[in-house]
Amino acid sequence: MRIIYSFLVYIVIILSPLIIIYRIIKKKENPKRFLEKFSLNKKEKRKGKLVWFHCSSVGEFLSIVPLIQEFEKIKDIKQILVTTSTLSSSRIFKKFRFKKTLHQFYPLDNIFIIKKFLNHWKPACVIFVESEIWPTMISELKNRDIKIVLINARMSEKSFKRWISLGYLGRNILEKFDYIFPQNKESFQYFKKLGVKRLKFLGNLKFVDEHNQIFKEIKKQYFKKKNILCAASTHYNEEEIFANLHIKFKKKVKNLLTIIIPRHVERTNEIAQMLNKKKLKFVKHSENKKNLNDCDIYIVDSYGESKSFYKISNVVFLGGSLVSKGGQNPLEALRLGCNTIHGNYTFNFTDIYKMLEKENLSLRVSNSKDLGEKTYSLLKNKKNNSKKIKKLKIMGNLILRKNFKEIKKIVK
Numbered sequence: 001m002r003i004i005y006s007f008l009v010y011i012v013i014i015l016s017p018l019i020i021i022y023r024i025i026k027k028k029e030n031p032k033r034f035l036e037k038f039s040l041n042k043k044e045k046r047k048g049k050l051v052w053f054h055c056s057s058v059g060e061f062l063s064i065v066p067l068i069q070e071f072e073k074i075k076d077i078k079q080i081l082v083t084t085s086t087l088s089s090s091r092i093f094k095k096f097r098f099k100k101t102l103h104q105f106y107p108l109d110n111i112f113i114i115k116k117f118l119n120h121w122k123p124a125c126v127i128f129v130e131s132e133i134w135p136t137m138i139s140e141l142k143n144r145d146i147k148i149v150l151i152n153a154r155m156s157e158k159s160f161k162r163w164i165s166l167g168y169l170g171r172n173i174l175e176k177f178d179y180i181f182p183q184n185k186e187s188f189q190y191f192k193k194l195g196v197k198r199l200k201f202l203g204n205l206k207f208v209d210e211h212n213q214i215f216k217e218i219k220k221q222y223f224k225k226k227n228i229l230c231a232a233s234t235h236y237n238e239e240e241i242f243a244n245l246h247i248k249f250k251k252k253v254k255n256l257l258t259i260i261i262p263r264h265v266e267r268t269n270e271i272a273q274m275l276n277k278k279k280l281k282f283v284k285h286s287e288n289k290k291n292l293n294d295c296d297i298y299i300v301d302s303y304g305e306s307k308s309f310y311k312i313s314n315v316v317f318l319g320g321s322l323v324s325k326g327g328q329n330p331l332e333a334l335r336l337g338c339n340t341i342h343g344n345y346t347f348n349f350t351d352i353y354k355m356l357e358k359e360n361l362s363l364r365v366s367n368s369k370d371l372g373e374k375t376y377s378l379l380k381n382k383k384n385n386s387k388k389i390k391k392l393k394i395m396g397n398l399i400l401r402k403n404f405k406e407i408k409k410i411v412k
Contacts, residue, residue: 016108027266028087036105039116043104048078050121051411054106055129057086058303059329063152063205064129065096070404072100077411081121083107092304109134118144125411130154130183135173142176147410151403152183152205155190156347163194171195179410181403184351202406203399204351206329207392222292223312226257227379230338232306233263233328234319239271241322243278245372246296253379257292259309261300263319263328268301310336315378318342318362322371327353330362335392337385339378341365361388 016038023029035041051071055061061084071077080101084090093103107117114137125147131154141148155163163170174180174196182188183204191199229249231242239260246258262271268284275282275297282297283289285305292298300309310316316338321327326348330340340362346353356362363378365371 030087030090030105033090033105037108039107039113039120041104041120043102045121046079049076049124049411050079050081051077052081052083052121052123052126053129054083054126054132055089056132057084058089058092059206060084060129060132060152061089061092062332063208064127066208066400067151067205067404067407068098068101070400071408071411072098074408081123088303095304107137109136111136111140114140118146125149127151127407131159133173135169138173138176147178148176149407149410150177150180151202151407153180153187153191154183154348155187157190160190160193163190179406181406186351200406202402203395205399205403206331206349206352207396208400209335209393209396222290223257226255226292226312227253228257228259228313229315229317229375229379230259230261230309230313231317232261232310232319232333234260234317235263235323235325236267238319238322240274241368241371242317243275243280243297244368245375246280247278248372249376249379250296252376256379257295257298259298259300259313261306261309261319263325265301265303268299271299307332307336310338313338314382315339315341315375317371317375320348321345322365330356331392331396334361334385335389337389339363339382339385341371341374341378343371359388359391361385361392 020029020034024031024034053064053068055064061082068080068082071080078100082093082101082103083106084093084103085106090103090105107113118140123146126141127149128151130152133150138148171194174191174194177196177198179198179200180191180196181200181202182191185201188199188201229242231238234242239262242258242260246256249256260271262268272282280296281294282299283292283295285298285300285302310333316333318328318330318333318340321343322345324345327342327346329349329352330342331352333340334356342353342362343365353362357364363374365374
Protein backbone atom coordinates (compact mmCIF):
# COMPACT_ATOMS: atom_id res chain seq x y z
CA MET A 1 0.00 0.00 0.00
CA ARG A 2 2.84 2.40 0.89
CA ILE A 3 4.61 1.58 -2.39
CA ILE A 4 1.43 2.32 -4.36
CA TYR A 5 1.01 5.64 -2.53
CA SER A 6 4.62 6.68 -3.25
CA PHE A 7 4.20 5.68 -6.91
CA LEU A 8 1.08 7.85 -7.23
CA VAL A 9 2.93 10.83 -5.70
CA TYR A 10 5.73 10.39 -8.27
CA ILE A 11 3.14 10.36 -11.07
CA VAL A 12 1.74 13.65 -9.74
CA ILE A 13 5.26 15.15 -9.71
CA ILE A 14 5.90 14.04 -13.31
CA LEU A 15 2.59 15.52 -14.42
CA SER A 16 2.96 18.60 -12.20
CA PRO A 17 3.91 21.06 -15.00
CA LEU A 18 0.63 20.32 -16.79
CA ILE A 19 -1.36 20.28 -13.53
CA ILE A 20 0.11 23.62 -12.41
CA ILE A 21 -0.52 25.30 -15.79
CA TYR A 22 -4.13 24.11 -15.64
CA ARG A 23 -4.53 25.35 -12.06
CA ILE A 24 -2.99 28.74 -12.90
CA ILE A 25 -5.44 29.13 -15.80
CA LYS A 26 -8.29 28.23 -13.43
CA LYS A 27 -6.90 30.75 -10.91
CA LYS A 28 -6.38 28.05 -8.30
CA GLU A 29 -2.60 28.45 -8.16
CA ASN A 30 -0.31 31.41 -7.51
CA PRO A 31 2.04 31.68 -10.55
CA LYS A 32 4.67 33.39 -8.38
CA ARG A 33 4.58 30.91 -5.51
CA PHE A 34 3.89 27.42 -6.89
CA LEU A 35 7.58 26.47 -6.50
CA GLU A 36 7.02 26.45 -2.73
CA LYS A 37 5.20 23.15 -3.20
CA PHE A 38 8.51 21.69 -4.39
CA SER A 39 10.40 23.26 -1.43
CA LEU A 40 12.08 25.68 -3.83
CA ASN A 41 11.87 28.87 -1.81
CA LYS A 42 14.05 31.60 -0.39
CA LYS A 43 12.02 32.48 2.70
CA GLU A 44 14.29 33.11 5.63
CA LYS A 45 14.29 31.05 8.80
CA ARG A 46 15.18 32.92 11.98
CA LYS A 47 17.61 31.48 14.49
CA GLY A 48 15.93 29.73 17.42
CA LYS A 49 12.82 27.66 18.02
CA LEU A 50 10.27 27.36 15.20
CA VAL A 51 6.78 25.92 15.62
CA TRP A 52 4.99 24.75 12.49
CA PHE A 53 1.19 24.67 12.01
CA HIS A 54 -0.31 22.97 8.97
CA CYS A 55 -3.94 23.29 7.93
CA SER A 56 -5.60 22.53 4.64
CA SER A 57 -7.74 25.55 3.83
CA VAL A 58 -9.48 28.73 5.04
CA GLY A 59 -11.75 27.23 7.73
CA GLU A 60 -8.97 25.27 9.39
CA PHE A 61 -6.63 28.26 9.30
CA LEU A 62 -9.19 30.62 10.87
CA SER A 63 -9.81 28.11 13.67
CA ILE A 64 -6.16 28.29 14.78
CA VAL A 65 -5.65 32.08 14.47
CA PRO A 66 -6.34 32.65 18.22
CA LEU A 67 -3.84 29.86 19.03
CA ILE A 68 -1.18 31.41 16.79
CA GLN A 69 -1.74 34.77 18.48
CA GLU A 70 -1.18 33.15 21.89
CA PHE A 71 2.01 31.38 20.73
CA GLU A 72 3.39 34.64 19.33
CA LYS A 73 3.49 35.94 22.93
CA ILE A 74 5.99 33.22 23.98
CA LYS A 75 9.51 34.73 23.89
CA ASP A 76 11.19 31.34 23.50
CA ILE A 77 9.42 30.81 20.15
CA LYS A 78 11.28 32.89 17.58
CA GLN A 79 9.20 32.03 14.51
CA ILE A 80 5.93 30.33 13.56
CA LEU A 81 5.41 28.74 10.16
CA VAL A 82 1.92 28.22 8.77
CA THR A 83 1.47 26.02 5.71
CA THR A 84 -1.75 25.59 3.77
CA SER A 85 -2.71 23.92 0.50
CA THR A 86 -5.14 26.37 -1.08
CA LEU A 87 -4.76 29.74 -2.77
CA SER A 88 -7.73 31.20 -0.88
CA SER A 89 -6.12 30.42 2.49
CA SER A 90 -2.90 32.22 1.48
CA ARG A 91 -4.97 35.31 0.64
CA ILE A 92 -6.75 35.21 3.99
CA PHE A 93 -3.40 34.88 5.79
CA LYS A 94 -2.35 38.29 4.40
CA LYS A 95 -5.24 39.96 6.24
CA PHE A 96 -3.61 39.29 9.62
CA ARG A 97 -0.85 41.35 11.19
CA PHE A 98 1.27 38.59 12.66
CA LYS A 99 4.66 39.50 14.14
CA LYS A 100 6.50 36.18 14.09
CA THR A 101 4.39 34.15 11.68
CA LEU A 102 4.88 33.58 7.97
CA HIS A 103 3.06 31.50 5.34
CA GLN A 104 4.24 28.94 2.84
CA PHE A 105 2.42 26.43 0.67
CA TYR A 106 2.61 22.83 1.89
CA PRO A 107 5.16 20.68 -0.01
CA LEU A 108 4.25 17.64 -2.08
CA ASP A 109 4.40 14.41 -0.06
CA ASN A 110 7.58 13.14 -1.70
CA ILE A 111 10.57 12.11 0.43
CA PHE A 112 13.15 14.24 -1.44
CA ILE A 113 10.95 17.35 -1.39
CA ILE A 114 10.09 16.77 2.28
CA LYS A 115 13.73 16.37 3.32
CA LYS A 116 14.61 19.64 1.61
CA PHE A 117 11.69 21.34 3.37
CA LEU A 118 12.59 20.01 6.84
CA ASN A 119 16.31 20.70 6.41
CA HIS A 120 15.46 24.33 5.78
CA TRP A 121 12.86 24.96 8.50
CA LYS A 122 13.98 22.53 11.25
CA PRO A 123 10.73 22.72 13.29
CA ALA A 124 10.79 21.94 17.01
CA CYS A 125 7.17 20.76 16.87
CA VAL A 126 4.61 20.21 14.11
CA ILE A 127 0.90 20.79 14.69
CA PHE A 128 -1.47 19.38 12.07
CA VAL A 129 -5.07 20.58 12.06
CA GLU A 130 -8.25 18.45 11.74
CA SER A 131 -7.65 15.70 9.16
CA GLU A 132 -4.41 16.70 7.45
CA ILE A 133 -2.37 13.47 7.65
CA TRP A 134 0.39 12.93 5.07
CA PRO A 135 2.14 9.52 5.43
CA THR A 136 5.58 10.40 4.03
CA MET A 137 5.84 13.63 5.99
CA ILE A 138 4.65 11.98 9.23
CA SER A 139 7.21 9.17 8.86
CA GLU A 140 10.10 11.56 8.17
CA LEU A 141 9.15 13.75 11.15
CA LYS A 142 9.14 10.67 13.38
CA ASN A 143 12.54 9.59 12.00
CA ARG A 144 13.91 13.00 13.00
CA ASP A 145 12.34 12.74 16.48
CA ILE A 146 10.27 15.89 15.91
CA LYS A 147 7.12 16.09 18.04
CA ILE A 148 3.88 15.66 16.04
CA VAL A 149 0.44 16.74 17.25
CA LEU A 150 -2.97 16.53 15.56
CA ILE A 151 -5.31 19.17 16.99
CA ASN A 152 -9.05 19.67 16.49
CA ALA A 153 -8.87 16.20 14.95
CA ARG A 154 -11.93 15.20 12.96
CA MET A 155 -13.00 11.73 11.89
CA SER A 156 -16.37 10.85 10.38
CA GLU A 157 -17.87 7.39 10.04
CA LYS A 158 -16.87 7.41 6.35
CA SER A 159 -13.23 8.30 7.04
CA PHE A 160 -13.13 5.77 9.92
CA LYS A 161 -14.06 3.00 7.48
CA ARG A 162 -11.28 4.13 5.14
CA TRP A 163 -8.74 3.99 7.98
CA ILE A 164 -9.98 0.50 8.94
CA SER A 165 -9.45 -0.65 5.33
CA LEU A 166 -5.80 0.49 5.50
CA GLY A 167 -5.15 -2.06 8.27
CA TYR A 168 -1.63 -2.00 9.72
CA LEU A 169 -0.53 0.91 7.51
CA GLY A 170 -3.28 3.14 8.90
CA ARG A 171 -2.57 2.21 12.53
CA ASN A 172 1.16 2.68 11.96
CA ILE A 173 0.67 6.25 10.72
CA LEU A 174 -1.60 7.23 13.63
CA GLU A 175 0.79 5.69 16.19
CA LYS A 176 3.48 8.15 15.09
CA PHE A 177 1.57 11.12 16.56
CA ASP A 178 2.72 12.16 20.02
CA TYR A 179 -0.80 13.40 20.81
CA ILE A 180 -4.18 13.62 19.10
CA PHE A 181 -6.82 16.04 20.37
CA PRO A 182 -10.22 15.18 18.78
CA GLN A 183 -12.72 18.02 18.28
CA ASN A 184 -15.76 15.98 19.35
CA LYS A 185 -16.68 12.79 21.22
CA GLU A 186 -17.61 10.91 18.05
CA SER A 187 -14.11 11.48 16.61
CA PHE A 188 -12.59 10.54 19.98
CA GLN A 189 -14.29 7.14 19.87
CA TYR A 190 -13.23 6.49 16.25
CA PHE A 191 -9.58 7.26 17.04
CA LYS A 192 -9.79 5.07 20.12
CA LYS A 193 -11.15 2.16 18.05
CA LEU A 194 -8.19 2.60 15.69
CA GLY A 195 -5.85 1.96 18.61
CA VAL A 196 -4.71 5.52 19.33
CA LYS A 197 -3.69 5.75 23.00
CA ARG A 198 -2.45 9.34 23.43
CA LEU A 199 -5.88 10.96 23.12
CA LYS A 200 -7.44 13.89 24.91
CA PHE A 201 -10.75 15.65 24.25
CA LEU A 202 -10.31 19.43 24.51
CA GLY A 203 -13.32 20.71 22.56
CA ASN A 204 -13.77 22.18 19.09
CA LEU A 205 -11.54 25.17 18.28
CA LYS A 206 -14.16 26.48 15.88
CA PHE A 207 -16.08 27.68 18.96
CA VAL A 208 -13.25 30.11 19.73
CA ASP A 209 -14.09 33.74 18.99
CA GLU A 210 -11.84 35.18 16.30
CA HIS A 211 -12.23 38.65 17.82
CA ASN A 212 -8.78 39.84 16.79
CA GLN A 213 -9.24 39.24 13.08
CA ILE A 214 -8.43 42.08 10.71
CA PHE A 215 -11.34 42.60 8.35
CA LYS A 216 -12.02 45.29 5.81
CA GLU A 217 -14.95 47.43 6.89
CA ILE A 218 -17.55 47.80 4.15
CA LYS A 219 -19.18 51.15 3.56
CA LYS A 220 -22.43 50.64 5.43
CA GLN A 221 -24.06 53.77 4.02
CA TYR A 222 -24.38 52.03 0.65
CA PHE A 223 -26.54 49.37 2.35
CA LYS A 224 -28.52 51.79 4.50
CA LYS A 225 -32.24 50.99 4.89
CA LYS A 226 -31.76 47.64 3.13
CA ASN A 227 -33.37 44.48 4.50
CA ILE A 228 -30.52 42.05 3.89
CA LEU A 229 -30.64 38.30 3.27
CA CYS A 230 -27.15 36.81 3.00
CA ALA A 231 -26.40 33.41 1.41
CA ALA A 232 -22.81 32.57 2.40
CA SER A 233 -20.37 29.95 1.10
CA THR A 234 -22.86 28.84 -1.52
CA HIS A 235 -22.33 26.01 -4.00
CA TYR A 236 -23.81 25.25 -7.41
CA ASN A 237 -27.64 25.26 -7.35
CA GLU A 238 -27.85 27.12 -4.04
CA GLU A 239 -27.44 30.53 -5.71
CA GLU A 240 -30.38 29.82 -7.99
CA ILE A 241 -32.54 28.84 -5.01
CA PHE A 242 -31.87 32.24 -3.45
CA ALA A 243 -32.39 34.07 -6.72
CA ASN A 244 -35.86 32.47 -6.85
CA LEU A 245 -36.48 33.39 -3.20
CA HIS A 246 -35.57 36.99 -3.97
CA ILE A 247 -38.09 37.09 -6.81
CA LYS A 248 -40.72 35.63 -4.47
CA PHE A 249 -39.99 38.06 -1.57
CA LYS A 250 -39.24 41.19 -3.58
CA LYS A 251 -42.75 42.63 -3.32
CA LYS A 252 -43.38 41.34 0.22
CA VAL A 253 -40.20 42.58 1.91
CA LYS A 254 -39.44 46.29 1.59
CA ASN A 255 -35.93 47.22 0.34
CA LEU A 256 -34.84 43.59 0.09
CA LEU A 257 -31.24 42.98 -0.94
CA THR A 258 -29.86 39.47 -1.31
CA ILE A 259 -26.12 39.10 -0.83
CA ILE A 260 -24.50 36.01 -2.35
CA ILE A 261 -21.02 34.98 -1.17
CA PRO A 262 -19.99 31.98 -3.31
CA ARG A 263 -17.68 29.38 -1.76
CA HIS A 264 -15.53 29.62 -4.90
CA VAL A 265 -15.34 33.16 -6.30
CA GLU A 266 -14.21 31.89 -9.70
CA ARG A 267 -17.87 30.90 -10.22
CA THR A 268 -18.92 34.58 -10.20
CA ASN A 269 -19.46 34.81 -13.98
CA GLU A 270 -21.49 31.61 -13.95
CA ILE A 271 -23.73 33.07 -11.21
CA ALA A 272 -24.02 36.36 -13.12
CA GLN A 273 -25.24 34.52 -16.24
CA MET A 274 -27.90 32.74 -14.19
CA LEU A 275 -29.09 36.07 -12.71
CA ASN A 276 -29.23 37.67 -16.16
CA LYS A 277 -31.52 34.89 -17.37
CA LYS A 278 -33.85 35.62 -14.46
CA LYS A 279 -33.70 39.35 -15.26
CA LEU A 280 -32.39 40.20 -11.81
CA LYS A 281 -30.20 43.29 -11.42
CA PHE A 282 -26.91 42.56 -9.71
CA VAL A 283 -23.72 44.29 -8.62
CA LYS A 284 -20.31 42.69 -8.07
CA HIS A 285 -18.42 43.74 -4.95
CA SER A 286 -15.27 44.33 -7.02
CA GLU A 287 -17.10 46.96 -9.08
CA ASN A 288 -17.23 49.22 -5.98
CA LYS A 289 -20.56 50.79 -6.98
CA LYS A 290 -22.03 53.31 -4.57
CA ASN A 291 -25.64 53.26 -5.72
CA LEU A 292 -27.48 50.05 -4.84
CA ASN A 293 -31.02 51.44 -5.15
CA ASP A 294 -31.93 49.24 -8.12
CA CYS A 295 -29.82 46.27 -7.07
CA ASP A 296 -31.49 42.88 -6.43
CA ILE A 297 -28.43 40.71 -5.84
CA TYR A 298 -25.02 41.75 -4.51
CA ILE A 299 -22.27 39.23 -5.38
CA VAL A 300 -19.21 39.19 -3.12
CA ASP A 301 -16.48 38.16 -5.56
CA SER A 302 -13.59 38.26 -3.09
CA TYR A 303 -12.26 36.14 -0.23
CA GLY A 304 -12.13 36.92 3.47
CA GLU A 305 -14.93 39.47 3.76
CA SER A 306 -17.83 37.31 4.93
CA LYS A 307 -17.70 38.71 8.46
CA SER A 308 -18.09 42.27 7.16
CA PHE A 309 -21.30 41.30 5.37
CA TYR A 310 -22.62 39.26 8.30
CA LYS A 311 -22.48 42.47 10.35
CA ILE A 312 -25.10 44.15 8.15
CA SER A 313 -27.32 41.11 7.45
CA ASN A 314 -30.70 40.32 8.98
CA VAL A 315 -30.62 36.63 8.04
CA VAL A 316 -27.64 34.44 7.05
CA PHE A 317 -27.92 31.12 5.23
CA LEU A 318 -24.90 28.81 5.58
CA GLY A 319 -24.14 27.23 2.21
CA GLY A 320 -23.12 23.73 1.24
CA SER A 321 -26.01 22.46 3.33
CA LEU A 322 -28.82 22.32 0.73
CA VAL A 323 -26.46 20.27 -1.44
CA SER A 324 -24.31 17.42 -0.16
CA LYS A 325 -21.14 19.38 0.66
CA GLY A 326 -21.25 19.12 4.45
CA GLY A 327 -22.23 22.66 5.34
CA GLN A 328 -20.27 25.64 6.64
CA ASN A 329 -19.18 26.80 10.08
CA PRO A 330 -22.07 28.98 11.41
CA LEU A 331 -20.34 30.32 14.51
CA GLU A 332 -18.85 33.46 12.95
CA ALA A 333 -22.31 34.66 11.86
CA LEU A 334 -23.87 33.74 15.20
CA ARG A 335 -21.28 35.68 17.21
CA LEU A 336 -22.40 38.78 15.36
CA GLY A 337 -26.01 38.17 16.39
CA CYS A 338 -27.24 36.98 12.98
CA ASN A 339 -30.25 34.71 12.60
CA THR A 340 -28.91 31.67 10.78
CA ILE A 341 -30.51 29.01 8.59
CA HIS A 342 -29.02 25.78 7.22
CA GLY A 343 -30.05 22.72 5.24
CA ASN A 344 -29.82 19.02 6.10
CA TYR A 345 -26.26 18.43 4.86
CA THR A 346 -24.15 19.58 7.80
CA PHE A 347 -22.03 16.45 8.33
CA ASN A 348 -18.74 18.44 8.45
CA PHE A 349 -19.98 20.27 11.56
CA THR A 350 -22.32 17.72 13.14
CA ASP A 351 -21.52 18.49 16.80
CA ILE A 352 -21.74 22.25 16.27
CA TYR A 353 -25.13 22.15 14.58
CA LYS A 354 -26.52 19.69 17.14
CA MET A 355 -25.66 22.10 19.93
CA LEU A 356 -27.02 25.11 18.02
CA GLU A 357 -30.33 23.41 17.23
CA LYS A 358 -30.66 22.33 20.86
CA GLU A 359 -30.20 25.96 21.95
CA ASN A 360 -32.53 27.14 19.15
CA LEU A 361 -29.71 29.24 17.72
CA SER A 362 -29.93 28.04 14.12
CA LEU A 363 -32.87 26.80 12.05
CA ARG A 364 -32.71 23.64 9.93
CA VAL A 365 -34.70 23.53 6.68
CA SER A 366 -35.55 20.42 4.68
CA ASN A 367 -36.53 21.81 1.27
CA SER A 368 -37.07 25.01 -0.74
CA LYS A 369 -40.59 25.52 0.63
CA ASP A 370 -39.40 25.17 4.23
CA LEU A 371 -36.49 27.51 3.47
CA GLY A 372 -38.84 30.14 2.05
CA GLU A 373 -41.22 30.06 5.01
CA LYS A 374 -38.52 30.24 7.71
CA THR A 375 -36.47 32.87 5.87
CA TYR A 376 -39.52 35.09 5.39
CA SER A 377 -40.44 34.71 9.07
CA LEU A 378 -36.95 35.77 10.19
CA LEU A 379 -36.86 38.71 7.79
CA LYS A 380 -40.12 40.00 9.23
CA ASN A 381 -39.48 39.17 12.90
CA LYS A 382 -35.94 39.69 14.18
CA LYS A 383 -34.68 37.71 17.19
CA ASN A 384 -32.33 38.87 19.93
CA ASN A 385 -29.68 36.20 20.47
CA SER A 386 -27.36 38.25 22.74
CA LYS A 387 -27.57 35.99 25.85
CA LYS A 388 -26.91 32.81 23.91
CA ILE A 389 -24.09 34.44 21.95
CA LYS A 390 -22.42 35.35 25.25
CA LYS A 391 -22.61 31.70 26.25
CA LEU A 392 -20.85 30.74 22.98
CA LYS A 393 -18.02 33.17 23.70
CA ILE A 394 -17.46 31.81 27.22
CA MET A 395 -17.36 28.26 25.84
CA GLY A 396 -14.89 29.28 23.12
CA ASN A 397 -12.50 30.97 25.54
CA LEU A 398 -12.43 27.86 27.74
CA ILE A 399 -11.61 25.63 24.72
CA LEU A 400 -8.82 28.01 23.64
CA ARG A 401 -7.22 27.95 27.10
CA LYS A 402 -7.33 24.13 27.25
CA ASN A 403 -5.74 23.69 23.81
CA PHE A 404 -3.06 26.33 24.41
CA LYS A 405 -2.10 24.81 27.76
CA GLU A 406 -1.73 21.27 26.36
CA ILE A 407 0.15 22.27 23.18
CA LYS A 408 2.44 24.60 25.13
CA LYS A 409 3.53 21.66 27.32
CA ILE A 410 4.39 19.61 24.21
CA VAL A 411 6.26 22.46 22.48
CA LYS A 412 8.46 22.97 25.56
